[in-house]
Amino acid sequence: MNTIWSPELLDGQGPKYKAVMQVIRQRISDHDLTPGDKLPPVRDLAWSLGITPGTVARAYTMLTDDGTLMAEVGRGTFVAQPDEKGPLYADVPIEVDSTTHNSEAQTWNVNLFSPHLPSVGQATLIRRLLAEVAQDPPSGMMHYPTRAGGGPARTAAAAWLAGAPIGSFGPDDIVLANGGQNAILLVFQALLKGRRPAILVEDLAYPGFRRAAELLRADVIPVEMDSQGVIPEALDAAAKAHDAQIFCTSPEVHNPTCGFTPAYRREALAEVAKRQDLQILEDDCYRLGQAQAPSYRMIVPERTWYISSISKSITPSLRLGIAVTPKGRANVLRRTAEYSFFGLATPMTDLFASLLVHRDLPGLMADARQGIGTYVQRAVNILGGYDIIWRKDVPFLWLHLPEGWRAGAFVQAAAQHGVGIRAAEDYACRDARTPHAVRIAINAGVSLQSFEAAIERLRDLLDNPPDQIGV
Template sequence: MSTIWQPELVTGQGPKYQAVVSSIRKGIDAGALKPGDKLPPVRDLAWRLSITPGTVARAYTILTDEGTLTAEVGRGTFVAPPRATPANDAPIEIDVIKHSAGVEEDPHNVSLFSPHLPCVGQDKLVRQVMAQVAKVPPSGVMHYPSRSGARPARDAVVHWLKGTPLGPLHERDVVLCHGGQNGILLILQAILEGRKPTVLIEELAYPGFRRAAELLRADVVPVPMDAEGIIPEALEAVARAHDAQVLCTSPEVHNPTCGFTPVARREAIARIARQRDFQIVEDDCYRMGVNRAPAYRMLAPGRGWYVSSIAKTITPALRFGYAIAPEGKSHVLRRSAEHGFFGLATPMTDVCAALLTHPDIDRVAEATTRAFHTYVQCAVNVLGAYDLVWRPGVPFLWLRLPVGWRAGAFCQAAEAQGVQIRSAEEFVCREARAPHAVRMAVNAGVSLKTFEAAMMRLRDLLDSPPEQLGV
């Protein structure tokens, strides 16, 4: 080998293969190993270090998977070229809301089923990052996903969550997943035990909680709530009666009511979780600004799980999410993911690692929030005379219907007018009674003029309830 690098003897605590990995990394950092340098054959290096060839081979595999080394069949193992950082080929336009190029907008059919993000520059940013990764994939394109190879993406998630009150957070606590719903399923797989476990949810709750629990053959039990979320006294009674293993909740931005659970209420819920010995899964996918209260992972150490994604802040197209285990339980969550799908595709983790650390990403996220608020304010201006619940930056609104309207009938009438919205019935358990209310997601993928016209059609319906459903 024509380099000045001399391998270090493997001594001290810890696995020997990790010592070999560390020695090679130090050689690269010190410049003794340069891009393109060939490393010794496995057996040669093993003989020099007085260790087994399998130990050296494992170290080479780890470094190859993470992109530090490259392996060429018939030639050997080499130091990989330095990872290129995404080039900012042109300034990203911020605060300019654009709409899908080449797609003709239909002003008479507007879906408000799920939030549609405004285009404020993230489309160009994603394309730039994807093009850069395609040129020089940091993780390569010939290996199965590996935990070491995905570390840059987990580090990027920790960076992205800076300032979020989650308690002590390390990249090893993060498990990457295919969006927030996949994260919820992974967490429940890691938690639930026994033949027929019980999962608690809010009486009005994100349907994905119920679907994930039912997929795992768990019983789902709703817990009464008020304007501040779950009622602690009701939670204690339900948890005791059903021997619950987990509570699923959305305390920061409640879906569908836009509610918020204050810190005193959260502390009471965390205290009941300790007393009744159940876990808490927090879905934070809809929060777009700073936290208003600590997450359950901080308030209930050892039993608070957290899940979120980039679907509401950057783009839902990448299906990139992250589940975070309590301290000391990350190995259980990792096993759930690795046994299920091995790991996210390596090009995807490369793209998301670069995206979440890009210098423009915070401005894009802030512009997305501002654009959503513009649409929310439009809805409030049109529908504000009715019982409407909303929050700045939250990409949906909750409308309690006036006397004369039932949720199902109102949704059918709205659809006949070209506006698709969700009934409260979609957010309750099957046997429960639903309030006469609807959720309207913000569709910022259509022009503000088209969105306003849809709101006005809804207002016309609210102004004229069907006579047969009178008081």
């Protein structure tokens, strides 16, 4: 480490990150650092100065924002030219080779808004299969999609879902969509009736439920929940009070709280659905590991529409959603899909027919799941002193903020420090009261070092809540 850095430089009053900023500015003023000089990596400088990496990262971020420094993805942080402001840190995820998904390449602006899988070989496999489809597409290249032509893809989707506890089903019970969100919208289009239909959702719920309902001018009614999911009595009351037709829920991995609805609670909610004649839309898109309880489709198969997707387990780029319908109801949903977009593009269904049953896929999914678990572990190690809810095979964490922080203010402060996260209010209806909590997604598309630095910046904010007093 260069001798211009020593812990004694930070002696004095005030926040450490401001002291680091002052030292760097002084070194530039004294010409110890000149334009184009590379600064030490965050961890190295933190070790030399005896402070946390998050403190150094915060100083670097603020000096880059004001143009004193500039950051270059994969190269490091440099002293900026006097007349150039330097780019803000690139937030494009780094796509890396299958053997280097924990690349040393670093980025400062880290998007923890949505989960991002590590690249462990999926891209290589998909490219190879796409090339094979392009050379000899089984469905041809000059025809509209047909039900028969999509049969191999539905058969492959059924095989891919074979381990899920969703009861008896086969390829004829499956409808393919352009991603899980599109599958949700199709179910709403197929089921909702009347001038003012309503759907019931958890009081904190996946925002896509609301967005799809808004497109169809349906009311969205939040239902009270506890640590085990929706409260049966609350669901019963909400169904009676409104013209509710669909209950939307994520029982296996609740988004955003990481919660889980145990089997006995699912049984009670299923009884309410039968009594109130509610259809159930079960969103299982976030589960990476084995299911822990029977799905609603197994408990009440006659009224459950089960939605899955490859976005959180293989890749979100291909936009494949899978809807498993109640027995005898597939034609209703298939007609809705055909009226909407005629069916998925035939080259994509040809690709899915090969990809979902490829012998290498289970191993790749296991590697991706393990990669997510590594990032989760690192985040928990850094944030373990705070109130977090997490699971090793879920690609996000739920953080209850300490005294002094409100969710909106914390999200804004995180953004100013190069970290994108989501506030609890993003998952609630407009007028709802929400907890002071945030969801932190796992972005394994950036290096582990970049991810840790981002989490450390969040911890630094948690350690130093704002001290403003309102008057």
